[in-house]
Amino acid sequence: MFCKRVWNSSFRSLTRAYHKSLDRKGLAQAAEIVKVPDRLVAALSDIVGKKNVSTAMVVREQHGRDESYHSCCPPEVVTFPQNVEQVSEIAVLCNDNEIPLIPFGSGTGLEGGINATKGGVCVDLTHMNEILSVNPEDFDCTVQSGVTRLQLNNYLRDTGLWFPIDPGADASLCGMCSTSASGTNAVRYGTMRENVLNLEVVLADGRVINTAGKGRRTKKTSAGYNLTNLFVGSEGTLGIITKASLRLFGIPEATVSAVCHFPDVQGAVDTTVQVLQCGIPIARIEFLDEVSIDAVNKYSKMDMKVAPSLFLEFTGTPSSLDEQAALVADLCSMNNGSDFKWAKDPEERNHLWKARHDILYACMALKPGSKPYSTDVCVPVSKLPEIIKRSKEEITKAGVCGPIVGHVGDGNFHVFFPVDQNNPEELQKIQEVSKKMALMSLEMNGTCTGEHGIGQGKRELLVQEIGETGIQVMKQIKQTLDPKGIMNPTKVFF
Numbered sequence: 001m002f003c004k005r006v007w008n009s010s011f012r013s014l015t016r017a018y019h020k021s022l023d024r025k026g027l028a029q030a031a032e033i034v035k036v037p038d039r040l041v042a043a044l045s046d047i048v049g050k051k052n053v054s055t056a057m058v059v060r061e062q063h064g065r066d067e068s069y070h071s072c073c074p075p076e077v078v079t080f081p082q083n084v085e086q087v088s089e090i091a092v093l094c095n096d097n098e099i100p101l102i103p104f105g106s107g108t109g110l111e112g113g114i115n116a117t118k119g120g121v122c123v124d125l126t127h128m129n130e131i132l133s134v135n136p137e138d139f140d141c142t143v144q145s146g147v148t149r150l151q152l153n154n155y156l157r158d159t160g161l162w163f164p165i166d167p168g169a170d171a172s173l174c175g176m177c178s179t180s181a182s183g184t185n186a187v188r189y190g191t192m193r194e195n196v197l198n199l200e201v202v203l204a205d206g207r208v209i210n211t212a213g214k215g216r217r218t219k220k221t222s223a224g225y226n227l228t229n230l231f232v233g234s235e236g237t238l239g240i241i242t243k244a245s246l247r248l249f250g251i252p253e254a255t256v257s258a259v260c261h262f263p264d265v266q267g268a269v270d271t272t273v274q275v276l277q278c279g280i281p282i283a284r285i286e287f288l289d290e291v292s293i294d295a296v297n298k299y300s301k302m303d304m305k306v307a308p309s310l311f312l313e314f315t316g317t318p319s320s321l322d323e324q325a326a327l328v329a330d331l332c333s334m335n336n337g338s339d340f341k342w343a344k345d346p347e348e349r350n351h352l353w354k355a356r357h358d359i360l361y362a363c364m365a366l367k368p369g370s371k372p373y374s375t376d377v378c379v380p381v382s383k384l385p386e387i388i389k390r391s392k393e394e395i396t397k398a399g400v401c402g403p404i405v406g407h408v409g410d411g412n413f414h415v416f417f418p419v420d421q422n423n424p425e426e427l428q429k430i431q432e433v434s435k436k437m438a439l440m441s442l443e444m445n446g447t448c449t450g451e452h453g454i455g456q457g458k459r460e461l462l463v464q465e466i467g468e469t470g471i472q473v474m475k476q477i478k479q480t481l482d483p484k485g486i487m488n489p490t491k492v493f494f
């Protein structure tokens with residue numbers, strides 16, 4: 001049972017720490033920007049070529065913020081290296097001169113991970129965008145850091161293979177490694193953590209390592225510590241990922257999608273839990289509350305019933321697909337689901353999933369000019385009905401707009417609060433609700449972030465989640481790999 005007293009005291013200490021952190025951040029922004037002297041800009045030009053270095057404000061601002069509400073912090077210099085040797089030389093230069101170094105994938109993150117809170121040098125990896133090898137018989141591929149997921153899947157189209165991890169945005173694959181991204185297909189294929197075989201990483205001092213050994217790309221290994229998964233989710237704080245070997249999968253023989261509406265949240269979430277408990281190998285199961293459905297109808301020109309809903313997808317052989325779909329349709333009706341609509345042809349299915357992937361923008365369109373503040377809690381799936389119900393109560397109590405969207409098959413869901421950056425009272429209410437949700441999640445043995453990462457926004461929650469000793473160990477690892485603290489400072493830890 002959730003203990004109110006414990007919760008209140010953790011919330012108070014969290015709020016205190018948060019205000020302290022705001023002070024620190026304010027200081028960082030006002031006084032701790034590390035200027036990059038002209039001689040170093042010249043040295044960077046020598047490394048990557050003059051046209052691949054920029055100090056222009058417009059370029060710096062483009063690299064100073066991601067897609068989230070976190071305020072823009074431009075780096076002092078933006079570099080566009082062409083190969084791993086150049087990345088390594090940039091690291092040596094920054095390390096010798098104690099200049100912050102911030103890796104930039106494609107800037108679609110949602111926790112302010114690329115924002116250069118201390119200035120420094122941004123390493124934009126988009127020019128390193130070669131697909132280096134595809135091994136269809138081994139179901140794997142190796143890509144440079146700037147390759148995006150859609151680029152890879154377009155390239156793979158004729159091979160009958162695909163890389164299924166799909167954050168809605170067309171993110172870089174190494175950026176996805178860095179945040180341990182997932183998305184709607186994780187219920188079937190797992191997250192980046194389960195799908196990365198090897199990484200090439202440039203460390204802070206310029207050394208280059210292959211986390212599983214040079215050229216290694218096996219599905220299994222018991223060889224020493226798991227360095228690959230140390231870098232997955234490290235958000236640019238331990239090194240720069242310049243190459244990734246990834247698992248691939250066969251494109252399923254047949255696919256069908258469906259939408260089902262429910263009279264209440266409970267029915268939709270109970271259906272999800274039962275689908276998983278029955279062991280049905282569902283490919284996607286996504287929850288949208290009535291506020292999100294309304295947003296999607298408006299933004300993606302659809303006319304779905306405005307009610308808590310599930311978007312579902314089944315894949316397999318045509319016969320297995322019929323069996324799965326019939327079972328799930330039965331579970332939906334047992335939980336009072338209705339208006340079960342199939343999307344069978346590819347165009348219809350693509351429209352449905354495009355609308356799902358655009359939800360973040362659909363929710364922002366509810367309040368023009370707003371920026372997204374996204375929660376990302378993830379709980380054991382049996383706890384989902386309770387946490388979604390209680391989150392909804394908190395959103396209503398706070399009187400803010402809070403559409404709920406969930407990768408519910410993984411116990412993961414988001415509230416996409418549209419934030420008016422000129423309204424501090426609203427921002428505070430949103431921060432309070434999202435902190436309450438995260439603490440509820442921790443209380444239920446969940447996490448504050450299932451897929452977006454810690455970035456700037458969840459640093460205090462990380463301490464609550466991992467505990468002081470665990471944080472100490474994380475910091476010792478950071479200290480070993482980056483003793484001067486140049487790699488993406490102020491992210492993950494204060």
Ligand SMILES: Cc1cc2c(cc1C)N(C[C@H](O)[C@H](O)[C@H](O)COP(=O)(O)OP(=O)(O)OC[C@H]1O[C@@H](n3cnc4c(N)ncnc43)[C@H](O)[C@@H]1O)c1[nH]c(=O)[nH]c(=O)c1N2
Pocket residue numbers: 066067102103104105106107108109110112113114125145166167168169171172173174175176177178179180181182183184235236237239240241242357358360361451452488491
């Ligand atoms: C519309 C929409 C929808 C979604 C999402 C975003 C948007 C805009 N996301 C979030 C986002 O797409 C996800 O976090 C990506 O992994 C970010 O990849 P970028 O390449 O954009 O990294 P970006 O450039 O934003 O960087 C993110 C972090 O990784 C670091 N980094 C980037 N490249 C690196 C490299 N090569 N080496 C070391 N560090 C590096 C950066 O320093 C930063 O800390 C998401 N996510 C998700 O998991 N599930 C989802 O469902 C969605 N959905």
Ligand SMILES: CC(=O)C(=O)O
Pocket residue numbers: 168183356357359360374405414
């Ligand atoms: C933004 C995000 O994580 C989603 O749409 O699921």
Ligand SMILES: [Mn+2]
Pocket residue numbers: 183407414451
């Ligand atoms: Mn998501």
